[in-house]
Amino acid sequence: MAKSAEQGHPNQAFGWAATDTSGVLSPFKFSRRATGEKDVRFKVLFCGICHSDLHMIKNEWGKSRYPIVPGHEVVGIVTEVGSKVEKLKVGDKVGVGCFVGACHSCDDCANDLENYCPKKIYTYGDTYYDGTATQGGYSDVMVAEERYVIHFPDNLPLDGGAPLLCAGITVYSPLKYFELTKPGMHIGVVGLGGLGHVAVKFAKAFGAKVTVISTSPGKKEEALERLGADSFVVSRDPDQMRAAMGTMDGIIDTVFAAHPLLPLIGLLKSHGKLILVAAPIDRPIELPVYALMSGRKLVASSLSGGLKETQEMIDFAGKHNVTADVEVVPIDYVNTAMERLEKADVRYRFVIDIGNTLKAA
Incomplete structure (x- = not known):
């Protein structure tokens, strides 16, 4: 052999x-x-x-x-x-x-x-x-x-x-599949790391209003001025989270660490979609079902993308200068x-x- x-x-x-x-x-x-x-x-x-x-x-x-x-x-x-x-x-x-x-x-x-x-x-x-x-x-x-x-x-x-x-197709695929690419939609991006910063760029290229949701206030300037996000919410600030409640059509959650979903679900409009593209490897995330029922909201997940979609994503990135x-x-x-x-x-x-x-x- x-x-x-x-x-x-x-x-x-x-x-x-x-x-x-x-x-x-x-x-x-x-x-x-x-x-x-x-x-x-x-x-x-x-x-x-x-x-x-x-x-x-x-x-x-x-x-x-x-x-x-x-x-x-x-x-x-x-x-x-x-x-x-x-x-x-x-x-x-x-x-x-x-x-x-x-x-x-x-x-x-x-x-x-x-x-x-x-x-x-x-x-x-x-x-x-x-x-x-x-x-x-x-x-x-x-x-x-x-x-x-x-x-x-x-x-x-x-x-x-x-x-x-990897990072690009991981966020592009759920934006496409869950129909979060219509111009004028309000998209939240949780976490501003390797996945999150690319999610901001793709969502903006699709014509969305983008809000970055982060635990780190120090990332606000980076999100708004360098990456082009429209707004920034500190997830640990109750007043900021309350002001953003019920405003988002979809959220791409890129955070690997365990974190509560309930506050994020609260940011969604009725029929809004929270898409998890990262997950902690050490413990499961709790799912607050009643919060979903009250607005027919959806929590889903996604893993990379197929070959046809990956080629589509790369072509889109070339057309819109996304890197x-x-x-x-x-x-x-x-x-x-x-x-x-x-x-x-x-x-x-x-x-x-x-x-x-x-x-x-």
Whole structure:
């Protein structure tokens, strides 16, 4: 089996990997498969650092298998295409997001919702069709089937665009699905981090009035002047929360820490929708059902998006100049970046400059 895997993966690759639950990343040599007839190979130029990477390298979800090369916000330039690749060519700007495989026979796949396929294969930390481990974008090269490769518009910067492959689609998808994109709607965004700041930008691009809801008064100037939000509510201020009650058509909640939903439900109009795109991993959130009944309100959730919608999101981002606010770092800074990420010490996403700083030993 080891020999077969080696023969099927002849292309040497280099990246940084975690080898145990300490989560410390270090240089790592491995191999990628040969470019198949439907595959696209690309030189990785940038890779975003997602909070999921931090969980995975430390096995906080209990499913990590080491060694693990993280990274599912992977962007670069196509260097080779298989003989049956139809939509991409050498030189194109492309990216790969959260997954690289699915069954393509279930109802979810049939409806372009591969992100909900029970057999989807994650970009890293998973097992590919040939039985080998998938490895992510903290590496110099990526190979993926064409259908999982997203084409980037020429005007969309790769560094600021990389986090859209996870953070961007995670907030774009629920805005679309729950019909919160009509111009003039009032949308609340809870939390102004990696997900929240992109949610503000997409909601504004759709023509919404946007209110940021945060526990941190110090983020008001950032929300209003830099990100373009229309108003700011400190969730710990009863007077501010009371003044905003019953004013919002929808709320995108991006906060990972446990927090009460009742005050947020109170901000919704009748028939309003509270959409959770993050959740604490250590305890469940209480659901105040009576508060929902009194206005036929909805609490729902959403997880990333399918391939068709992800391409739509990237095209929309290019048209409306939506990018993540990023701090670009060299690969040898990645462990420090992880420490800072754990402390929420970044505005708003770290992106690794793979192309200029990842050098094989």
